[in-house]
Amino acid sequence: MKIVILGFGAVGRGVARVISLKKEYLQEKYGLQLDIVAAADRSGGAIFAEGLNPELLLKTKEETGKLSEYPDYGTKGISGVEILQKVEYDCLVEVTPTDIEDAEPALSHMMQALEDQKDVVTSNKGPLALSFSVLDDTARKNGVQFKYEASVGGAMPIINLAHDTLAGSNIESVYGILNGTTNYILSRMAKEGSSYEQTLNEAQELGIAETNPTQDVDGWDAACKIVILANSILNLKATLKDVKVEGISNITPESIALAKKEGYLIKLISEASPESLEVSPRLVKEGSPFSVEGTLNVATLKTDLAEDVTVVGKGAGSIETASAILSDLVNIWKASK
Amino acid sequence: MKIVILGFGAVGRGVARVISLKKEYLQEKYGLQLDIVAAADRSGGAIFAEGLNPELLLKTKEETGKLSEYPDYGTKGISGVEILQKVEYDCLVEVTPTDIEDAEPALSHMMQALEDQKDVVTSNKGPLALSFSVLDDTARKNGVQFKYEASVGGAMPIINLAHDTLAGSNIESVYGILNGTTNYILSRMAKEGSSYEQTLNEAQELGIAETNPTQDVDGWDAACKIVILANSILNLKATLKDVKVEGISNITPESIALAKKEGYLIKLISEASPESLEVSPRLVKEGSPFSVEGTLNVATLKTDLAEDVTVVGKGAGSIETASAILSDLVNIWKASK
Numbered sequence: 117m118k119i120v121i122l123g124f125g126a127v128g129r130g131v132a133r134v135i136s137l138k139k140e141y142l143q144e145k146y147g148l149q150l151d152i153v154a155a156a157d158r159s160g161g162a163i164f165a166e167g168l169n170p171e172l173l174l175k176t177k178e179e180t181g182k183l184s185e186y187p188d189y190g191t192k193g194i195s196g197v198e199i200l201q202k203v204e205y206d207c208l209v210e211v212t213p214t215d216i217e218d219a220e221p222a223l224s225h226m227m228q229a230l231e232d233q234k235d236v237v238t239s240n241k242g243p244l245a246l247s248f249s250v251l252d253d254t255a256r257k258n259g260v261q262f263k264y265e266a267s268v269g270g271a272m273p274i275i276n277l278a279h280d281t282l283a284g285s286n287i288e289s290v291y292g293i294l295n296g297t298t299n300y301i302l303s304r305m306a307k308e309g310s311s312y313e314q315t316l317n318e319a320q321e322l323g324i325a326e327t328n329p330t331q332d333v334d335g336w337d338a339a340c341k342i343v344i345l346a347n348s349i350l351n352l353k354a355t356l357k358d359v360k361v362e363g364i365s366n367i368t369p370e371s372i373a374l375a376k377k378e379g380y381l382i383k384l385i386s387e388a389s390p391e392s393l394e395v396s397p398r399l400v401k402e403g404s405p406f407s408v409e410g411t412l413n414v415a416t417l418k419t420d421l422a423e424d425v426t427v428v429g430k431g432a433g434s435i436e437t438a439s440a441i442l443s444d445l446v447n448i449w450k451a452s453k
Numbered sequence: 454m455k456i457v458i459l460g461f462g463a464v465g466r467g468v469a470r471v472i473s474l475k476k477e478y479l480q481e482k483y484g485l486q487l488d489i490v491a492a493a494d495r496s497g498g499a500i501f502a503e504g505l506n507p508e509l510l511l512k513t514k515e516e517t518g519k520l521s522e523y524p525d526y527g528t529k530g531i532s533g534v535e536i537l538q539k540v541e542y543d544c545l546v547e548v549t550p551t552d553i554e555d556a557e558p559a560l561s562h563m564m565q566a567l568e569d570q571k572d573v574v575t576s577n578k579g580p581l582a583l584s585f586s587v588l589d590d591t592a593r594k595n596g597v598q599f600k601y602e603a604s605v606g607g608a609m610p611i612i613n614l615a616h617d618t619l620a621g622s623n624i625e626s627v628y629g630i631l632n633g634t635t636n637y638i639l640s641r642m643a644k645e646g647s648s649y650e651q652t653l654n655e656a657q658e659l660g661i662a663e664t665n666p667t668q669d670v671d672g673w674d675a676a677c678k679i680v681i682l683a684n685s686i687l688n689l690k691a692t693l694k695d696v697k698v699e700g701i702s703n704i705t706p707e708s709i710a711l712a713k714k715e716g717y718l719i720k721l722i723s724e725a726s727p728e729s730l731e732v733s734p735r736l737v738k739e740g741s742p743f744s745v746e747g748t749l750n751v752a753t754l755k756t757d758l759a760e761d762v763t764v765v766g767k768g769a770g771s772i773e774t775a776s777a778i779l780s781d782l783v784n785i786w787k788a789s790k
Contacts, residue, residue, distance in 0.1 A: 134621075134758060138621065138758075141623065142621065146620075265618075271758070271759035271760060271762065272762065273614060273618040273619060273759075273762060276617070276618045277610060277614060277618050280613070280617055280618065280784065281602075281610040281613045281614050281617065281618055281780060282610060282776075282780055283483075283779075283780045283783035283784055283787070284471075284475065284479065284776065284779035284780050284782070284783045285776050285779070285780070286478065402740060403739060403740050403744055405742050405745070405765055407740055408742070419776070421471060421475075421608070421772055421773065421775070421776035421779070422608035422610075422766060422767065422773055422776040422777070423608060423766070423767045423770075423773060424765075424766070424767070425608065425609065425610060425764065425765070425766045426764065426765040426766065427762065427763065427764050427765075428742055428761075428762070428763040428764075428765075429759060429760070429761070429762045429763065430759065430760045430761070433760075435758055436758065436759055436760060438758070439619075439621065439622050439756070439758035439759040440759070442620075442621035442622070442758070443618060443619055443620045443621045443622070445621070446620035446621045447617065447620055450620070
């Protein structure tokens with residue numbers, strides 16, 4: 117199976133690493149050989165029809181910061197769309213940075229691939245939160261697969277769980293902790309009694325929160341994810357502007373202490389049902405699966421037959437997120453046989 | 454898709470109910486029409502090539518206790534194997550009572566179906582715990598599907614989650630609470646400070662524990678389940694006699710109180726790794742996903758790429774267990790297209 121990786125940040129590098137680590141396992145267990153025929157970052161890209169060396173991609177990126185420096189096969193300034201037009205491949209792995217204003221360049225990459233009847237696997241929340249219907253329709257019309265398990269909850273399986281593992285049950289609502297950064301901050305505030313500002317600073321120093329933490333702490337990252345779950349699991353036609361969003365910056369140590377006295381924790385909860393989409397700080401019972409700490413994600417699917425099914429998993433991480441992309445690739449491969 | 458249901462206890466009736474409830478949903482969403490061409494219990498069975506009426510099956514069972522009394526199409530004393538030889542069908546749903554001595558009559562039913570190149574779906578732990586390899590090999594050789602999501606954890610998805618949703622990750626060990634009855638008893642003992650005998654009596658009165666509770670309280674039900682997970686997820690070749698089993702009958706209110714003081718609960722934990730299979734009372738941290746109460750089941754899969762993935766769901770219940778059987782049927786149908 118020939119893949120193109122567009123984007124070579126933490127997730128893209130995770131994909132290359134996982135393909136390198138799992139080469140023999142995939143071959144033996146599924147008869148699957150994954151060849152990276154092209155990979156690109158902001159600098160340009162590398163193309164080689166017989167398959168780039170994942171280890172050399174990682175080394176090139178680490179040493180020069182630029183995939184266009186890949187020995188012999190690097191090209192400066194070539195764009196993602198140009199690569200897709202030029203290369204013969206089966207599946208696009210779209211892992212460029214998320215943009216929630218216009219979803220570019222990821223949206224153009226995905227549309228190009230789908231219209232060329234190529235499968236697409238992605239962790240990119242932007243296009244899914246802004247243009248899910250168009251992408252899903254285009255994939256359907258062209259008879260190709262469009263998979264995005266990695267876009268919500270990193271290694272926490274939820275989308276394919278709902279579609280496949282719980283097939284036959286109707287899923288009525290989704291309720292979860294979908295952002296690791298805010299969960300880390302709220303957990304620390306509860307433990308240390310520290311202020312929001314102080315804890316955010318600490319999280320930034322540890323690299324858990326970004327220098328510009330708005331997307332996380334104001335709830336927009338979680339909002340993107342709940343839109344993705346609403347569209348893909350509840351079959352709604354939602355976009356980001358349909359979500360009522362409130363972040364965690366107004367949470368005080370006093371309110372956390374007050375909740376704790378009564379056996380509750382304050383968590384940033386995302387909820388989707390056919391009636392409403394919402395991200396907001398809410399009380400959850402201590403001792404429930406929702407009392408998870410740190411950067412774990414958790415989600416409950418309310419179903420008609422199986423009642424509540426809850427999953428907990430690592431919400432982020434290069435290898436963890438890449439594992440979700442790999443599961444999508446394997447399932448595309450299995451379905452193609 | 455023509456199915457035969459052998460066994461019409463709580464799970465079999467749940468399957469009939471779910472097929473009746475979901476008729477239009479399955480048709481619309483998957484283009485799947487499920488026809489029950491035969492169903493049997495101890496009394497005999499009913500056969501009708503154009504499809505028995507699920508509601509009438511349920512009514513007949515409720516009113517007479519015997520499927521052989523099904524109007525016009527009932528036959529007294531016909532055996533499961535006779536039915537399988539006589540009827541044209543696609544998939545056997547084997548839901549007769551679990552027997553952990555010789556796995557019969559379920560094992561003969563399944564072997565008959567698999568050798569006749571029919572798919573098999575089951576919730577029956579006996580044949581899986583005693584003869585997994587033979588069944589799995591026979592299914593493979595005959596090119597048919599053999600699925601058993603319902604055999605472990607009722608509505609808690611775990612087997613298909615490991616095989617499909619986490620495809621590509623290697624699962625290194627499984628750790629879980631797999632028996633609802635013992636979890637109910639231990640939760641009540643922790644809450645009420647009551648003795649084991651008293652709590653068991655109470656659970657029996659409520660119908661949560663059986664009149665002969667040995668299989669549950671002595672750990673054998675959990676042991677069957679951990680064997681199934683070890684074979685199907687970890688690719689071991691284990692049977693029931695490979696499990697080190699210890700039940701909960703020696704747990705005292707004092708030991709529970711002592712654990713609680715240090716922030717721990719006592720739970721009956723099942724664990725499988727390539728090194729060992731074990732069911733025994735263990736300490737788990739209060740506030741962890743393993744502090745679930747009542748009849749919930751929970752399991753953690755340790756993976757190489759995705760780290761820990763944990764699922765929580767209803768461990769039993771007629772409709773809940775039937776939902777797992779339905780998901781297997783839907784996935785067999787999807788794979789056949």
